[in-house]
Amino acid sequence: MRLPDRFRTTSFRLSLGYGLMFGLSAVAIMAVTYVAASTQMQSIVRASIAEDLALFVHGYDEGGEGGLRQEVQERVDSAAEDRFFLLLGPNGERVAGNLPASAWRPGPSATRLSRAAPEAVEDARGDTLYAEGIALGDYRVLAARRSDILEMIRSILLSAILTGCLVTLALALVGGIVVGLGPSRRVDAIAATTRSIVEGRLDLRLPVSGRGDELDRLATDINVMLARIETLVESLRQVSTDIAHDLRTPLARLRQGLEGIGRAGDGAGLARAVEAAVTETDAIIETFNALLRIAQIDAGARKARFRELDLSELAERVADAYGEVAVDAGHALATAIGPGLAIRGDADLLTQLLANLVENAITHVPAPGRIRLAARREAAGTVLEVADDGPGVPAAERDRIFRRLYRLDRSRSTPGHGLGLALVASIAELHGARIDVGDAAPGLVMRIVFPA
Numbered sequence: 001m002r003l004p005d006r007f008r009t010t011s012f013r014l015s016l017g018y019g020l021m022f023g024l025s026a027v028a029i030m031a032v033t034y035v036a037a038s039t040q041m042q043s044i045v046r047a048s049i050a051e052d053l054a055l056f057v058h059g060y061d062e063g064g065e066g067g068l069r070q071e072v073q074e075r076v077d078s079a080a081e082d083r084f085f086l087l088l089g090p091n092g093e094r095v096a097g098n099l100p101a102s103a104w105r106p107g108p109s110a111t112r113l114s115r116a117a118p119e120a121v122e123d124a125r126g127d128t129l130y131a132e133g134i135a136l137g138d139y140r141v142l143a144a145r146r147s148d149i150l151e152m153i154r155s156i157l158l159s160a161i162l163t164g165c166l167v168t169l170a171l172a173l174v175g176g177i178v179v180g181l182g183p184s185r186r187v188d189a190i191a192a193t194t195r196s197i198v199e200g201r202l203d204l205r206l207p208v209s210g211r212g213d214e215l216d217r218l219a220t221d222i223n224v225m226l227a228r229i230e231t232l233v234e235s236l237r238q239v240s241t242d243i244a245h246d247l248r249t250p251l252a253r254l255r256q257g258l259e260g261i262g263r264a265g266d267g268a269g270l271a272r273a274v275e276a277a278v279t280e281t282d283a284i285i286e287t288f289n290a291l292l293r294i295a296q297i298d299a300g301a302r303k304a305r306f307r308e309l310d311l312s313e314l315a316e317r318v319a320d321a322y323g324e325v326a327v328d329a330g331h332a333l334a335t336a337i338g339p340g341l342a343i344r345g346d347a348d349l350l351t352q353l354l355a356n357l358v359e360n361a362i363t364h365v366p367a368p369g370r371i372r373l374a375a376r377r378e379a380a381g382t383v384l385e386v387a388d389d390g391p392g393v394p395a396a397e398r399d400r401i402f403r404r405l406y407r408l409d410r411s412r413s414t415p416g417h418g419l420g421l422a423l424v425a426s427i428a429e430l431h432g433a434r435i436d437v438g439d440a441a442p443g444l445v446m447r448i449v450f451p452a
Contacts, residue, residue, distance in 0.1 A: 020172065056134075058071075065138075076098050085142065108132045111129050129144040131144035183215065189207050250280050310342055315375045329362050337373070337375045343382050361386060366391070371387070371388045372386070374387075381450045382452075390444065392439060403422060
């Protein structure tokens, strides 16, 4: 028969296992207690019997047979209900005591008196007596104690052992159910959420209780993964839309150019049509190559090439390479690069990142413009900064400019395919850096913050 789900959870099984372990521990402790208590009580009884016999020996030594008889009789007269004595004469007859002559046994013994013994006192009939007998001259004397107290203690201990075991097992069963309810409900909630995510609700996240336990840590890690998947899926959806939108125009121009080849009447017209078609084809190929490179960077494959590098030297090389380009475009490129800025990363990708930022400013800032390239160490980490005094980017658009193939309306007439800043975002993410876009008043400032 299949057990209910609640009884097949790991928490229930662990609770039940611990309950059984505690139950066995309780049994062992009770058993040891039982044996130790029984042994101790028997030792107390034996010690009490030994004290009585010592008094009898002393009485015999001091007063002979008369002293022995007197000592035994005094003990009998003052004896409690559980204390018994017997003195036998030379011929085996009972001289004194509250036990029949048949109860005599030499040395330590445990004697059970017959209920039919006519000479036995009422309290002793049918009970086991712990006794010890010794011979003093021609006389034999015996001191005994009734065992009902020991039996009562043993019965109490045995009942406690059984009760403790049953209670422990019951608590283990109940505890397993109670302890298993919380995790089971949380697992059910996680399972329900994952089913909704599988059905397409990528915006959902696994519930986190805030306790910081292993389920919370697992849910948090999975939520990070889900956020990443949602971003990638949304990016894929956006790229698909943007490809269909942005590449439609160059593909249409390419088709027109190919049609122009068929209509070209002379060699010069044919050459111009072919050249235009090749140019459009190169632009399309360049777009797909950029998309492929971004995909490779997003996959993290380039992390294997990470090395310790001098970011200051890298920024200086980019500034030198684009200094003349900026001047030719009517701009001034200024630098403020601190020395010895060491980080770990891919030099080629970081060069591409910085080059894209500078080239983006050169392309979109109306001439004459001022562009500033800075690199410095701050409390948050190492900072690369590219600022300009151009028209900037509206605050509502700043989160979108890093999307693939996304271009501002005013930039659609300028050369490019809308992948430069998307590549910057992918390279920064690969290096664990943060991109901050702000207002340079006037213009735009982009900060790449590499963690310390």
